[in-house]
Amino acid sequence: MGTAFDDTSRSRQPHRVAIPPAKPFLQTLKSNLKETLFPDDPFRELKKQPSASRKLLLGLQYFIPILEWAPRYTFAFFRADLVAGITIASLAVPQGISLLVWMGGVDSSFVPPLVYAMLGSSRDVAVGTVAVASLLISTMLGKEVSPVENPKLYFQLAVTATFFAGVFEASLGFLRLGFIVDFLSHATIVGFMSGAATVVCLQQLKGILGLVHFTHETDIVSVMRSIFTQTHQWRWESGILGCCFLFFLLTTRYFSKRKSYFFWINAMAPLTSVVLGSVLVYFTHAEKHGVQVIGNLKKGLNPLSITDLAFGSPHLMVAIKTGIITGIIALAEGVAVGRSFAQYKNYHIDGNKEMIAFGTMNIVGSLTSCYLTSGPFSRTAVNYNAGCKTAVSNIVMAVAVMFTLLFLTPLFHYTPLVVLSSIIMAAMLGLIDYEAAFHLWKVDKYDFAVCLGAYVGVVFGSVETGLVIAVAISLVRMLLFLARPKTGLLGNIPNSMIYRSMDQYPNAESVPGVMILQIDAPVYFANANYLRERISRWIDEEEDKLKSRGGSSLQFVILDMTSIGNIDTSGISMLEEVKKNTDRKELKLVLANPRSEVIKKLDKSQFIKTIGQEWIYLTVAEAVAACNYMLHTCNPKHVTTAEANGQDSNV
């Protein structure tokens, strides 16, 4: 065998496992808290600065990023941002009008982008309503209050929900709890988004079929019942128009997806549809033949809505719940989108800072009649493709949208509702990500289950049900990982000193008289009992196997503790019981490579004394070498041919 065995037999002084010096409790607590809450060490730069005024400036720049980049802003940047801003405005106007009509007359494309341009640290995010989140607001609130019968109260609840969403988002950022968003895994988001998109699509059938009465429920069963009990109410003119525009929008997307420089076709398609639809209705007077049109839109800037926040309303709890759920969804999308594009361009985004920016934007928005906004993927992608340089493209978009809504709304008088439904539906169909779901199935069945849980929960139950199911399944997976950690036997990879799992490496050879067991998770209360029983079963099975073969009996049990990241007092009791158990069977328990946290606690709880410092080794190889040495010198009968031939061949 290699050097370690030689060392051991020569000097009997293998490498020692170090016990890190005990740190004061408060110091440990402080460093743990710092790593948990400030893993990105955001004030690193600040600490290096000597002067106080420079520190103040850096601090201000930290919280208001525009102060940092504005001084370096050039005309070349502005030209790029102008093009990008006008491109996203052409996307924002029809989307804005769709939502205006669908959600009851509020535009959110003016104030929030301005706020984000000040506070946001992403250069690519284009602010707007996240379709899923804002349509969720309308379905969740729609259950409580009808936007048609009681538009005033509905509006109040919507801005209140937006307010709470903003407060929730900003507090997550301030409290450095941004990692909560991480608990919405990729699989959850895929399933949830697809589910929500399905729900919203189904809702659009109302507009496309020209129905007047429709269910307030969002689950597929209620919606289908509502549609098929009213077949006599379907308007075929509306339906045909809707299908044509849907086909047009999906076709343009298909082409722009195939060639990325056609992105502008996709970006312009909604506006084209609106113009085409309006012209068509204007000339055919289809509004008199069952095709509903927008009619007169309220024009003008967003009025203040401070007095509309309905804190005293009996529906306050619904508004808060809606705000928190949609807030976290919008946040998850916005932060993820910002991060992805920052990665493309290789700059860094602070998740917590982004949350504060999104939160502030929504709080200010809720005071100026705006609904929930975030950084939607589709608009941001267009912004990025159009070559934006900084958040100024948001300002351009805001001004362009404002101009349109101030002066051009009469142009939308004849826009058929069915075109707006088609635009929403096309956008939603793009969010049903069956390819991602298939990828999940292929790579990780459990993630697929999470995704499916979220989808089925949202489509057949409600938004909350879907979220709860998905998060619960995800958490159960993590808890199961801890409650049922993998254990396995290690064997020697031939012609080496390497010990690896015999499941993964079928050619690995077991060492006669020695069982090497590997535990693959931290040892906590949740798995201590399981591990105790599993270890004793491994020992029993190994003894049975050896007995049936009639070879040498088991003498040593080596626990490879490499993957045990931490241990608690229940885990230490477990080890003590394993030690008693092996003592009773006259086996020697040997530990290999206990890690820093583990060895510290084994030391404090006196377990090192119980097992004996000399039975703790730095590597499995050294532990095996020591066991072999004992077997050779103390029990010469145990030297088997396998050892004499196989193992020592490469000494």
Add this chain to the structure above:
Amino acid sequence: MGTAFDDTSRSRQPHRVAIPPAKPFLQTLKSNLKETLFPDDPFRELKKQPSASRKLLLGLQYFIPILEWAPRYTFAFFRADLVAGITIASLAVPQGISLLVWMGGVDSSFVPPLVYAMLGSSRDVAVGTVAVASLLISTMLGKEVSPVENPKLYFQLAVTATFFAGVFEASLGFLRLGFIVDFLSHATIVGFMSGAATVVCLQQLKGILGLVHFTHETDIVSVMRSIFTQTHQWRWESGILGCCFLFFLLTTRYFSKRKSYFFWINAMAPLTSVVLGSVLVYFTHAEKHGVQVIGNLKKGLNPLSITDLAFGSPHLMVAIKTGIITGIIALAEGVAVGRSFAQYKNYHIDGNKEMIAFGTMNIVGSLTSCYLTSGPFSRTAVNYNAGCKTAVSNIVMAVAVMFTLLFLTPLFHYTPLVVLSSIIMAAMLGLIDYEAAFHLWKVDKYDFAVCLGAYVGVVFGSVETGLVIAVAISLVRMLLFLARPKTGLLGNIPNSMIYRSMDQYPNAESVPGVMILQIDAPVYFANANYLRERISRWIDEEEDKLKSRGGSSLQFVILDMTSIGNIDTSGISMLEEVKKNTDRKELKLVLANPRSEVIKKLDKSQFIKTIGQEWIYLTVAEAVAACNYMLHTCNPKHVTTAEANGQDSNV
């Protein structure tokens, strides 16, 4: 350097990382489910049997263990069991009477021990009311219904709660969900038991001070207010008597703890107190001077109580809640006690089977007017010390208690209540385990926080509050472990091929041009974002450090994946992004020792192709050797003195 480096430079064929063959989905699911729900493989013996009748017998013996050991029962066993049974009966009688008086006239020491003797697989557990659990029943139900004003309804609710506790326990066992009990960690149990014991002690002040009116609340604030607003009602005769007996009981316990062969002093002390107290009252007629006595006890066997199960009662929900909480507490104690003593005597207990036994015992008990029972630690320890051999000692105890209660109850007419309060209080004081709490503080601060949370929650809030706080803190710890996994740099231990954490081994030396990063947890959605940012920070910091030293620049990043037990799709995306990031910085990403589950998923998601099969190594040493080889041959300027001297010295 050692063999691996030689191998590499000679043949350039280091050991390959094996990708285990893909198994069919259903097979994986089946084996995972089996490992989760049947980790102990309970039917192992059964499968080996060829004949059907033998299988049936073994199956019956599995579910009814008495069938297994009864045929082998000998007279020597019986003699031992008789002694043990009578010893625990002498403990059971006064305890039984205390609870009889305190909880309203039901004895639980007859039917349940008989059921357990049939079904239980422990040879040492002595069945009885677990003081904490049954007193919890009385406090939780006492808030709803007063046992004095409405004894009938109170009794109905108590047996209903017992029934649900039994159903809950048995279903946990049947559904193989016994591991739920493991989520009550040692620290939780210590804190919770101490808290509940404190609460029960405080309740006994009513008896000791001879108070008539008392609060129904259990928290310390209400109890203290109740006591100190009634100072004029305190009966000093009662108080003095109580303190004397308490002193007597604590003294005997102190002595029997110091010498284990004095255990019988402790076992006899309660009965002695009852006798002494009764004699004292009888001769001094203290019952006429403010010392309350038991008076007439209902005698006779447990009547049937099927018709008393209050399924239609408006208080049903309270009964169910009480049943589930006390059921799981009783179960946790019973299973843990059974396991500990089985370990002493080196036999095996199946947790799920024990749960079915405890559950059935309580269901049958609830039909025969018995309150919740389990295997209390104190009584079991006495049983073990008295030399019991099998569950027959339970039968002996049941018969002895029945005899006493049938014929000897008149003897207890003059027993002062204050003695019973002292007995309960002394038992409870023994459960406040401040030594265990101190040990937790010393070994694991976080476990201490869990313990303290449970204690404070129970004492200042309620039983449920305490449990919820403790379980929540414990779960947060496990989730934090996953959400914020430890990462650290590895270095080479001098004169070896071993790479270990440079935090734990300060003498470990970093390899020039190579950064070796170790991740200490599975990579899941909950930590993927954190890890991505943390890894990029490690790289930035390392580059800054190298730049400031002016030495060789960073060329390779090795990820040691030994401790990554599993990965999900979010984790794979994280690795893909890390790869993009290192590519952009012109660093080479190298993986070392990916484990079975991880390499499978990396393969399925095509990440192996992205990174290149040749950049995945079996050990960190081989990865470093390959990196060094590249540095030497491709960039000779990177050969530094450290490498020339330190590393290669022991080739």
